[in-house]
Amino acid sequence: MLPQDMRLHGLLLLTAVFAIPFLGRLGARLIGWRLFRTTEARRGAILATRKREDEEHVEKQRVLSNSEDADWVEVESRPAGSAPNGGQASDEWDGIVGFLHPFCNAGGGGERVLWAAIKATQKRWPNAICVVYTGDHDVTKSTILERVAQRFNIHLHPPTVIFLYLQTRNLVLPSTWPHFTLLGQSLGSLVMAYDAFSLLVPDIFIDTMGYSFTLAFCKFLFPNIPTGAYVHYPTISTDMLNSLDAETGKGVNAGTGKGFRGFVKRQYWHAYASLYSLSGRNVDVVMTNSSWTQTHIQSLWGPKRTKRRKPHAVEVVFPPVAVDELEEAIDLDGPKAVLRERILLYVAQFRPEKNHDLILRSFAKMLQADLRDAKLVLVGSVRDDDDRKKVYALRLLAHDLKIEDNVQFACDAPWPDVLNWLRKSWIGVNGMWNEHFGIGVVEYQAAGLICVVNDSGGPKADIVIDYDGGPTGFHADTASEYAASFVQAFSMSEEATLEMRKRARASSKRFTEEMFAKKWVEQLDKLIDIQRRAPK
Known part of the structure; x- marks a missing residue:
C-alpha cells in the first residue's frame, strides 16, 4: 500500500485536475452573468x-x-408581430x-x-x-x-x-x-x-x-x-x-x-x-x-x-454581387452597347496581398507586344496610412517600369465611377494568390468583361469556370502568363469575344444578391x- 501522505497528495492532485476546469467555467459564467446584467x-x-x-x-x-427602397413598403406596411395573411406570426x-x-x-x-x-x-x-x-x-x-x-x-x-x-x-x-x-x-x-x-x-x-x-x-x-x-x-x-x-x-x-x-x-x-x-x-x-x-x-x-x-x-x-444592377446598366450587344476601350481594370483594395505589383509588371510586358494604346486602371479603397503608402509605392513602380502614362489610379471611387469603368473596360484583372472568393471578378463577369484571374483560390474554383460549353475567361500565375492572356483577350475575334462575355454574364447569375x-x-x-x- 502507498504511504498515507502519497495517497493524500494523489487525492489532492486528482481533485485539482477536475476542480480547476470547473472553477474556470464557473468563473467565466459569473463574468458573463455580470456583463449581461450591466448591459x-x-x-x-x-x-x-x-x-x-x-x-x-x-x-x-x-x-x-x-421611398429610397421600394422593398421597405412591404415591410413597413405590415403591423409588427402579424403574419401576411392576418394571423399571428409564430415565426x-x-x-x-x-x-x-x-x-x-x-x-x-x-x-x-x-x-x-x-x-x-x-x-x-x-x-x-x-x-x-x-x-x-x-x-x-x-x-x-x-x-x-x-x-x-x-x-x-x-x-x-x-x-x-x-x-x-x-x-x-x-x-x-x-x-x-x-x-x-x-x-x-x-x-x-x-x-x-x-x-x-x-x-x-x-x-x-x-x-x-x-x-x-x-x-x-x-x-x-x-x-x-x-x-x-x-x-x-x-x-x-x-x-x-x-x-x-x-x-x-x-x-x-x-x-x-x-x-x-x-x-x-x-x-x-x-x-x-x-x-x-x-x-x-x-x-x-x-x-x-x-x-x-x-x-x-x-x-x-x-x-x-x-x-x-x-x-x-x-x-x-450587384449582378442584376450591372446587367441592367450595361448592354453587351445591340444599339445601346457601349464601345469598349482597351482598358484593363483591376478593382481591389490597395493591400500587399492583392499583388498589384504583379499586374503592373505583367502590363508592362504586354505593352511590349505593340499594344501601346492600352490602359491599366487600378480602382480601390484606401483605408489608412499603410494603404496610402502602398499606392505611393505602386506609383513609383509604374514610373520605374516607364508605364506611368498608361496607368491610372482611382482611389475611393464611388459606385457610379466604378460602374462607368466596368461599362467601358475590356479586361477585368485579378492578381491575388488564393483569393478567397473575388467579388470584383463576379462584377467583371456581370459587366461583360473578359476576365484574367490568378490560377488559384475562389476565382479559379468557383467563378472563372467553363459555363455552357465554353470558357468564361483566363487563368494565369506568372507575369509572362498574365501578359500572354492579356494579349489573347485583346486578340480574339469580335464574335468569340461577345460569346465569352455573354457566357460570363450568364455564369454570374449564381452570385446575385x-x-x-x-x-x-x-x-x-x-x-x-x-x-x-x-x-x-
Whole structure:
C-alpha cells in the first residue's frame, strides 16, 4: 500500500485536475452573468430608441412620395408581430443580432457581405435589431449608411441598425503586433470581444471578419448564446504552410521558410493552426464564401465540430454581387452597347496581398507586344496610412517600369465611377494568390468583361469556370502568363469575344444578391431556432 501522505497528495492532485476546469467555467459564467446584467440598461435604451426612430421613419415615409427602397413598403406596411395573411406570426423574432465587424466602414467586399446580410435580416425579421460592433469612431451612423448606399447601392432601414463603438480595435491591427502577428491579433480580438460584450450582450453573436477566437470566447462566457461565422478566408491554411517553401508568386510569405527563422516560423504557424482549429469547434453555424474556403475550414474545424456533435454542416454562401444592377446598366450587344476601350481594370483594395505589383509588371510586358494604346486602371479603397503608402509605392513602380502614362489610379471611387469603368473596360484583372472568393471578378463577369484571374483560390474554383460549353475567361500565375492572356483577350475575334462575355454574364447569375439573401436567411434561421430552444 502507498504511504498515507502519497495517497493524500494523489487525492489532492486528482481533485485539482477536475476542480480547476470547473472553477474556470464557473468563473467565466459569473463574468458573463455580470456583463449581461450591466448591459441590460443599454439594451432597454436601444429598444426604446428603435421604437421612437421607427415611428419617425414611418411618418417620414408617408410624407415622401418615393421611398429610397421600394422593398421597405412591404415591410413597413405590415403591423409588427402579424403574419401576411392576418394571423399571428409564430415565426416572428425580435431579438438582437450582434455583428462583430470592427472595420465596417472600409468599403470592401467583406463590408458588402455585412450590409447585404443586415438587409436580408431586416426584410425577413423586421422587428429584429442588428447591432454592429465597430471601431470607426470618426463617422456617424448616418454617414456610414449613406456610404453604404453610395458604395454598394444597399439601402438599409436605419431604426433597426445600431452601431456600438469599440475602444480596442487597435489590438487587432497588424501594426500593433510586429512579431507573432497572427497570435497577437487573435489575443487582441479576445480583449476586443470583451469590449463588445461590455457594451451589449446580444441574443445571437456573429463574426463576419474572421476573428474566430471571439466566438470561442463568447461560448466560454455565454454557453447559451448561438454563434455564427461568415468566413471569408481561413486565418491559416495548409496552402499558407506550403507557401513557406515556394520561391515566388505564392503569397506575401513565399519562400520565408528557410533557415533558422524559417524553422521558427514554421513551428509557430503549425502551433497556431492547432489553436485556430480549437477556436472553431463550438461555432453553431459556419458559412464560407467559396468552396475553396469551405474545404480549408472543414479540414481545420470539421473534425472537432463533429466531436462536439454540431448538427449543422459548413455551408457555402456565395457573397452578394450587384449582378442584376450591372446587367441592367450595361448592354453587351445591340444599339445601346457601349464601345469598349482597351482598358484593363483591376478593382481591389490597395493591400500587399492583392499583388498589384504583379499586374503592373505583367502590363508592362504586354505593352511590349505593340499594344501601346492600352490602359491599366487600378480602382480601390484606401483605408489608412499603410494603404496610402502602398499606392505611393505602386506609383513609383509604374514610373520605374516607364508605364506611368498608361496607368491610372482611382482611389475611393464611388459606385457610379466604378460602374462607368466596368461599362467601358475590356479586361477585368485579378492578381491575388488564393483569393478567397473575388467579388470584383463576379462584377467583371456581370459587366461583360473578359476576365484574367490568378490560377488559384475562389476565382479559379468557383467563378472563372467553363459555363455552357465554353470558357468564361483566363487563368494565369506568372507575369509572362498574365501578359500572354492579356494579349489573347485583346486578340480574339469580335464574335468569340461577345460569346465569352455573354457566357460570363450568364455564369454570374449564381452570385446575385437575391441568392445570397436566400441562403443567409436559411442560416440565420438555424441560429434563431437554437436561441429559442436555449435555456433562459
